[in-house]
Amino acid sequence: MRELGTDAENTWCPGCGNFGILRAVKKAAGLLDASAFDLDTLVMSSGIGCHGKIFDYLDLSGVYSLHGRAIATVTGMKMANPLLHPLAFVGDGDAYGEGLAHLLFAAKRNMDITVLVHDNGVYGLTTGQFTPTTERGVTTRSSPHGNVEEPFNPLLLMLDAGASFVARGYPGKLDHLADLIARAIEHVGFSFIDVLQPCVTFHDTYEEYNRRVEVLDATLNMAGARELALQHDALHIGVFYHETAVPYHERLLGDFNPVEDAPSRDERLAAVEDLSR
Amino acid sequence: MSQVFTFLVGGKAGQGVRSAGSTAASVFNDMGRAVFQMDDYPSLIRGGHNFSVVSTSPAEISSHYLEAQLVVALDQRSYDRHNGHLDDDGVMVHDADVDGDGVSLPITEKAEEYERPDLISGVASIASLCAAIGMTPARLETVVRRAYSSHVEDNLSYAMAIYEAADDEIGGRFSLETGDHRGGALLTGNQAIALGAASAGLNNYFAYPMTPATSILHFLAGHARDLGIAVMQPENEIAAANMAIGAAFAGSRVMVASSGGGYALMEEAFSMAGMVEAPVLFVLSMRPGPSTGVPTYTGQGDLDMALHQGHGEFPRIVASPGGIGEAFSLAGELLSMVWRFQTPGVLLTEKHCSESAMNVSLDPGAVPWAEPEMHPGGGYGRYRLTDTGVSPLLFPPSGQTVKWNSYECDENGITTEDADTIAVMHDKRQRKQQALREHLRDMATVNVHGDAGPVIATYGSTTLSVLEALRHGGLDARVVQPVYLEPFPSWELDGYDDVVVVEQSAAGSFEQLLREKTGVSVAAHVRRYDGRPFAPAALAAELEGVLP
Numbered sequence: 001m002r003e004l005g006t007d008a009e010n011t012w013c014p015g016c017g018n019f020g021i022l023r024a025v026k027k028a029a030g031l032l033d034a035s036a037f038d039l040d041t042l043v044m045s046s047g048i049g050c051h052g053k054i055f056d057y058l059d060l061s062g063v064y065s066l067h068g069r070a071i072a073t074v075t076g077m078k079m080a081n082p083l084l085h086p087l088a089f090v091g092d093g094d095a096y097g098e099g100l101a102h103l104l105f106a107a108k109r110n111m112d113i114t115v116l117v118h119d120n121g122v123y124g125l126t127t128g129q130f131t132p133t134t135e136r137g138v139t140t141r142s143s144p145h146g147n148v149e150e151p152f153n154p155l156l157l158m159l160d161a162g163a164s165f166v167a168r169g170y171p172g173k174l175d176h177l178a179d180l181i182a183r184a185i186e187h188v189g190f191s192f193i194d195v196l197q198p199c200v201t202f203h204d205t206y207e208e209y210n211r212r213v214e215v216l217d218a219t220l221n222m223a224g225a226r227e228l229a230l231q232h233d234a235l236h237i238g239v240f241y242h243e244t245a246v247p248y249h250e251r252l253l254g255d256f257n258p259v260e261d262a263p264s265r266d267e268r269l270a271a272v273e274d275l276s277r
Numbered sequence: 278m279s280q281v282f283t284f285l286v287g288g289k290a291g292q293g294v295r296s297a298g299s300t301a302a303s304v305f306n307d308m309g310r311a312v313f314q315m316d317d318y319p320s321l322i323r324g325g326h327n328f329s330v331v332s333t334s335p336a337e338i339s340s341h342y343l344e345a346q347l348v349v350a351l352d353q354r355s356y357d358r359h360n361g362h363l364d365d366d367g368v369m370v371h372d373a374d375v376d377g378d379g380v381s382l383p384i385t386e387k388a389e390e391y392e393r394p395d396l397i398s399g400v401a402s403i404a405s406l407c408a409a410i411g412m413t414p415a416r417l418e419t420v421v422r423r424a425y426s427s428h429v430e431d432n433l434s435y436a437m438a439i440y441e442a443a444d445d446e447i448g449g450r451f452s453l454e455t456g457d458h459r460g461g462a463l464l465t466g467n468q469a470i471a472l473g474a475a476s477a478g479l480n481n482y483f484a485y486p487m488t489p490a491t492s493i494l495h496f497l498a499g500h501a502r503d504l505g506i507a508v509m510q511p512e513n514e515i516a517a518a519n520m521a522i523g524a525a526f527a528g529s530r531v532m533v534a535s536s537g538g539g540y541a542l543m544e545e546a547f548s549m550a551g552m553v554e555a556p557v558l559f560v561l562s563m564r565p566g567p568s569t570g571v572p573t574y575t576g577q578g579d580l581d582m583a584l585h586q587g588h589g590e591f592p593r594i595v596a597s598p599g600g601i602g603e604a605f606s607l608a609g610e611l612l613s614m615v616w617r618f619q620t621p622g623v624l625l626t627e628k629h630c631s632e633s634a635m636n637v638s639l640d641p642g643a644v645p646w647a648e649p650e651m652h653p654g655g656g657y658g659r660y661r662l663t664d665t666g667v668s669p670l671l672f673p674p675s676g677q678t679v680k681w682n683s684y685e686c687d688e689n690g691i692t693t694e695d696a697d698t699i700a701v702m703h704d705k706r707q708r709k710q711q712a713l714r715e716h717l718r719d720m721a722t723v724n725v726h727g728d729a730g731p732v733i734a735t736y737g738s739t740t741l742s743v744l745e746a747l748r749h750g751g752l753d754a755r756v757v758q759p760v761y762l763e764p765f766p767s768w769e770l771d772g773y774d775d776v777v778v779v780e781q782s783a784a785g786s787f788e789q790l791l792r793e794k795t796g797v798s799v800a801a802h803v804r805r806y807d808g809r810p811f812a813p814a815a816l817a818a819e820l821e822g823v824l825p
Contacts, residue, residue, distance in 0.1 A: 006691065008692070064686075069545075079483075080529035268476065275500055
């Protein structure tokens with residue numbers, strides 16, 4: 001298997017939770033490679049924010065997209081060439097704020113992509129503002145008297161939107177996270193992993209997560225998944241819910257691949273002639 | 278003028294006015310006559326007032342006329358509105374319930390004998406038309422069977438009843454000679470755009486509905502399987518434009534379309550397409566703005582937006598077709614151009630082109646197939662520096678790493694803040710702009726219609742109105758129509774003076790562009806900005822007053 005690192009200088013803060021995510025992705029790629037998965041079909045996109053820098057650190061083909069738009073970008077990749085396995089790295093401000101519609105609709109459609117949210121509850125790259133997942137009362141530079149909004153519950157949001165694979169991971173449990181990522185990529189349909197990511201500079205949650213995180217070892221149905229997603233004391237990591245469902249591109253296109261099965265010029269011109277009579 | 282015959286049908290939305298217009302257009306098309314159909318409809322689904330006007334001539338025609346030979350008014354409002362639009366020898370046919378002069382036919386009364394009286398009444402206008410132009414009942418049956426194939430027996434029996442009543446009053450009133458336009462396809466501008474892009478190899482189309490661009494979505498969705506194109510309606514225009522970039526990354530020839538508001542939502546992605554060097558064709562079909570404006574009417578108020586949208590400096594291609602045939606060829610040409618130069622392109626058009634129909638001859642074989650310059654082998658860098666600024670492409674899965682980056686980046690697509698690299702990459706994009714300009718110099722970028730007389734400058738489908746006004750008024754003028762608007766072909770516009778500029782903009786954005794980019798002197802301008810396309814007779818009179 002080829003190395004997935006690049007020569008780009010890593011500029012995450014020392015101790016950043018993103019390092020664990022990066023290691024877990026590389027490890028997941030190793031697991032996939034060992035299971036005869038063609039890593040050349042794994043393509044990526046990322047939004048804008050600290051998480052997005054992973055684009056430069058992973059030797060994978062892809063598009064460094066806009067803030068909030070990586071899910072739309074990878075949807076386009078999948079709809080052009082369904083042989084590709086797109087993986088979108090997004091932030092919590094990115095996916096739950098700026099680009100929420102794209103996330104909800106990708107889940108609703110069962111778009112065959114994987115979305116990995118670097119959920120640190122803070123805008124890091126813009127130096128510390130509250131995000132859609134910041135707890136109420138948290139003081140940030142844009143909420144100096146405490147955040148007055150209730151946070152989203154990402155897992156509930158995704159369960160309600162119709163996601164067919166919903167998971168939560170934690171880079172402090174590296175092998176567990178690597179396994180989740182590999183399973184999410186292999187899942188046929190929309191897969192979602194909310195990754196609890198400590199931000200050592202603006203929202204350091206290592207101690208809290210190390211205390212509260214519990215590995216989930218049961219298989220849950222929808223009701224069980226919802227119940228566990230609502231729990232406040234323990235933060236469970238693992239696959240909350242998964243089901244088998246036909247992905248969007250198959251429902252729309254059958255087995256037609258717009259790029260690989262594109263008609264020849266002669267075939268296309270004949271079709272145009274037919275339609276313009 | 279005597280050669281032109283105009284049929285106008287008016288009624289409430291839901292009475293089949295637009296399909297009656299299309300059916301009339303196909304009747305004239307079958308006679309080998311040139312046809313122009315314009316639909317005028319408000320932004321509502323039931324009620325209100327719709328009309329469809331179809332003008333036809335055995336020779337050329339490029340506009341509808343409002344002075345009709347035959348008006349069929351399905352309701353009182355249509356009668357009141359269009360009674361003044363009758364030509365001197367014109368005939369007004371109206372429903373018996375309408376209070377007014379003219380030929381009264383039992384349109385509503387007979388329709389009530391059938392299950393769907395509202396939907397069926399448009400057929401009465403076709404029966405009236407067929408009687409008025411002396412067509413046989415057998416021919417009418419053929420027309421109805423082809424155009425109204427659902428509930429066909431009801432439609433046929435209703436049509437025959439109206440035909441008999443109309444035949445007594447106006448049978449054979451007009452005799453229309455056949456023409457030599459046989460074989461032409463009867464298409465709207467939006468259908469032409471879809472077919473043109475298809476002829477250049479379109480693979481994916483993403484669009485959120487917005488009038489007047491929506492019918493491209495309808496047409497491509499309806500024919501996706503015939504053409505082998507994937508058509509997706511995403512959650513909004515932002516998604517459409519970003520999906521298009523993702524699709525292009527995967528090697529797809531891709532197009533998106535909207536009107537001003539939706540196109541504005543694509544602005545961030547438009548700039549990104551410039552940065553990542555994504556070949557994406559954007560269609561912007563204008564309606565009157567600002568903001569929601571007047572959704573189902575026409576205008577040319579978004580020229581500046583097309584020319585300048587998107588933050589940062591990057592090459593773009595903007596061009597506007599001067600008619601429906603050109604909408605076909607230009608859509609294909611632009612899709613090929615964006616692939617050649619790997620930068621976003623804009624096909625700028627208007628409701629008047631998008632939704633009007635003409636019979637045009639298409640030559641799909643002449644449309645250039647969009648072909649990327651592929652990486653010849655060896656180590657790959659997405660943004661490899663070249664003389665033209667265009668870097669070869671490679672699509673995953675390829676065994677190599679292909680990185681497209683919305684940040685400034687190095688030749689391999691890795692993000693940079695290095696001062697030298699930033700400048701080098703700007704230079705690369707500027708070289709591409711220069712190469713694009715050089716390429717345009719070898720292409721036909723400006724149409725000149727006519728070879729003598731004073732000069733009229735116009736663009737887009739306003740060209741159609743101007744040409745018909747000149748024919749109607751018997752006026753001599755040269756019509757200069759830049760098809761490409763960015764890069765602007767200034768080199769083609771030397772030596773024109775005392776130009777009259779005609780456009781559908783209140784601020785005169787096209788005139789400003791001409792003044793900025795060329796040395797031409799402007800003698801006068803004619804502008805219309807009430808949402809309606811120019812009418813040939815009125816425009817001819819205005820031009821006569823201002824042409825030097």
